[in-house]
Amino acid sequence: MSPREALVALNLLPRIGPIRVRRLLESFTDATAILNAPKDRLMRVDGIGEETAKIITSWESHADPLTEIADAEQRGISIITHDDADYPAPLRDAYDPPLLLYVWGDLSPKDRHAIGVVGSRRTTHYGKQATKKLSYQLASAGYTIISGLARGIDTAAHEAALAANGRTIAVLGSGLAKLYPPENLALAAKIAEGHGAVVSEFPLNTAPDKQTFPMRNRIVAAWSQAILVTECPAWSGSLITANLASEYGKPIFAVPGPIDKPTSLGCNQLIRDGATLVMDGDHILEDLGQLPLQKSTATPSDKPLPLPELPEDEAKIFSYINAAESPVDLIIEKSGLPAHVVTATLMKLEMRRLIRVLPGFRYTLR
The missing domain is CATH 1.10.150.20 (5' to 3' exonuclease, C-terminal subdomain)
Known part of the structure; x- marks a missing residue:
């Protein structure tokens, strides 16, 4: 053997x-x-x-073990150990690193620059939108988004990373042959098909239970460079992940929520306890101090980069925004489009990191 x-x-x-x-x-x-x-x-x-x-x-x-290895190979799943070069470097330094990892998809050295995005399974529209916005921005900046493929916040984080054409890692609290929740199988397949990986430390046919999820959380905490909690109640597995990451000395970020909503009590308490309040991806990027992707620096002789090709409504609204501050009411008036279309399009432009929002619903170019 x-x-x-x-x-x-x-x-x-x-x-x-x-x-x-x-x-x-x-x-x-x-x-x-x-x-x-x-x-x-x-x-x-x-x-x-x-x-x-x-x-x-x-x-x-x-x-x-021979049957387990053959089953994994048949499913297109690789099994990596501490001795393999692609075993995630941050996990090597963990107190209790996984003995091995089952990997559906591919791991990359870029995944060292990862941010864990966690939150409640039972989320609100506010929580989902905040998660999508921040995850999109972070993935666009070159960070790998790590989450747990659960319903709610985890799903929103993975989907936003894919929308940004970025990388994302889903860490399961079950074996890959017992993927949970089953309705996220299509999302898992999309991640594995060139956008990152779905990973688990558990044997293929391990069903999820109350013990496997906390074990999954410790991997997210150890692998991530920082943890972002976007929405969770006072009692949540997301708080376990945040606490574990804090013990590793990693920064904790949290999105504030309404003080009268139970769904935001966990995030608000994290902020009260010292987590950094964030409302935009730039807050996290500034705190971390560097981008994982090295951008080419322009010189005076360089030609300006062309704008990305935008859909008609986005291009129209983008044309009404300049270096000065443009109030949303003026943008609506100039565009002649319904208010809900303008506000939704402005969010898309912000997520593309073409514009930024200022207090009082005013917008300017980045």
Whole structure:
């Protein structure tokens, strides 16, 4: 048995976990040696009691690594370990890094520059719009958006990253063969088809439960350069992710919400506790201090870059905005378009980072 197959076997065993496996790997030469070790030798390792040692010594009755690896290959899923070059660098420094990762799609060195976007499954229109705006801006700036593929905020974050033609990573609280929620299968497939990856530390057929989601959250916290919470109640798994990231010394950003809405209590409390209040992607970019993508710097002799080709309504409204401040009422009057069309189009232009909004619903060029 190869060391990789032995790692897959260890990952398939019940009630072991990454912390115990790490202790075992520190005491043995590799995963193969762990599986071949006698019970009394295993029990000398801190945290390995008799029950755990029995599971390991009888591993063949619990795990079939060759079938698991073949199933993953058939599904187009790769299994990467700590020894592989594409294992995410930020996870190597985590307290309890995943033993291995199942990856549907592709990982990139660019994913080191990642921002976790998390929030409630039961979200409001306000929460979704804030998430889409900020995630679009961050993805456009070159950051990989990491979230959990859950309903609500997670879904909005992934969709906005795709809309920006950026990268996004979905970290699951289930095995990839038991993708949850099932209605996001199409979204997961789109992510995997050239826009990032869907990943899990769990064996393929692991169903989601109350334990797997907190384990997923620790990966998001460790992998991300910063965490953005866009909407969540006072009790939420998103707060667990934020707290874990804070323990790693990573910045926490939060979107404020109405003080009388339970759906915003978690974010508002994070801000009260010291998280940075954000209303625009630029607030995060300024705090992080750098963009992951190096932009070419223009010289006086350079020709100005052409504007992107815009749909008719966007181009029309964009033409009414200049370096001076343009009130929304004046833009509506000049365009002759309905107010709801103008405001929706202005948001699209803002998300494209062509304009910026000023207090009092005034707009100017970036």
